[in-house]
């Protein structure tokens with residue numbers, strides 16, 4: 289079967305020590321998974337190590353069709369959501385993504401079943417005084433305290449969540465200027481993520497009223513509002529089996545979930561997905577920095 293590659297919207301292919309290993313893994317994963325008429329999506333994540341030309345050179349080993357997605361706006365801008373809206377997943381039956389990780393040594397593949405990365409949202413509220421004597425600073429203070437109880441007193445302690453106010457910008461004494469509160473929230477299930485969003489909005493709009501203030505909240509839903517990344521049990525099992533077959537039992541490890549987020553989550557909500565890491569850590573070579581490090 290043919291393997292039509294999608295038009296590359298972006299071809300950021302960073303030089304990566306593990307280029308060949310990654311490509312081999314992707315081909316092996318695809319070849320072992322595909323049957324005729326199955327369409328597989330594959331996404332090269334941070335590290336962008338999946339050299340499409342290596343995969344293309346081995347297309348005769350593939351039994352189905354592989355679509356490669358090179359997408360913009362992965363860190364912010366919900367690129368995957370827009371790709372889906374533009375039809376990137378049409379006919380796709382399963383999707384895989386590989387992401388380099390400095391936490392695991394080279395020759396090691398890591399993944400886990402179920403939730404792997406958190407759902408991640410941001411919020412920003414503008415608080416304004418609405419009567420004489422109203423104090424947006426006091427309103428903001430009591431709003432921050434109330435937000436603390438969403439995780440500590442409402443969430444299931446076994447269902448990890450975060451609500452963090454990370455920014456307060458005062459009005460500088462100008463009573464007409466708004467006080468701005470900003471922060472982030474995380475959760476590992478779609479239901480918890482949306483519940484947090486609803487409760488944050490309630491607290492941030494209602495609590496300031498206690499103090500004679502008015503508030504509006506923005507959740508930046510078109511830019512940075514990513515649901516959790518969840519691996520499908522069958523795709524996870526497949527990644528694990530292929531990694532072990534290629535690298536031996538020591539070449540695969542289950543990894544803990546992380547509070548970070550991925551816009552690959554949008555794909556994982558739409559079709560069965562397998563997201564995995566390929567270790568790039570090598571202390572001898574000084575390869576110990578995060579994927580975002582400029583060094």
Ligand SMILES: *[C@@H]1O[C@H](CO)[C@@H](O)[C@H](O)[C@H]1NC(C)=O
Pocket residue numbers: 301302303307339340341342
């Ligand atoms: C990708 O692989 C091809 C074929 O092996 C090679 O010629 C090319 O230089 C590689 N590109 C990058 C960016 O590594």
Ligand SMILES: *[C@@H]1O[C@H](CO)[C@@H](O)[C@H](O)[C@H]1NC(C)=O
Pocket residue numbers: 393394395570571572573
């Ligand atoms: C790290 O790099 C060194 C030097 O190239 C090499 O000898 C060693 O095998 C590498 N370690 C791993 C785990 O790949």
Ligand SMILES: *[C@@H]1O[C@H](CO)[C@@H](O)[C@H](O)[C@H]1NC(C)=O
Pocket residue numbers: 457458465
């Ligand atoms: C804080 O508010 C001031 C006044 O409105 C504004 O000039 C400044 O850019 C704001 N800073 C941040 C980090 O939003």
Ligand SMILES: *[C@@H]1O[C@H](CO)[C@@H](O)[C@H](O)[C@H]1NC(C)=O
Pocket residue numbers: 510
């Ligand atoms: C968000 O994006 C959708 C389309 O994906 C669009 O219809 C809507 O107007 C956008 N909202 C804002 C506030 O930009």
Ligand SMILES: *[C@@H]1O[C@H](CO)[C@@H](O)[C@H](O)[C@H]1NC(C)=O
Pocket residue numbers: 478479482557
């Ligand atoms: C996540 O929850 C939202 C809000 O309840 C809902 O609209 C959406 O369909 C859910 N997504 C999935 C994959 O269940």
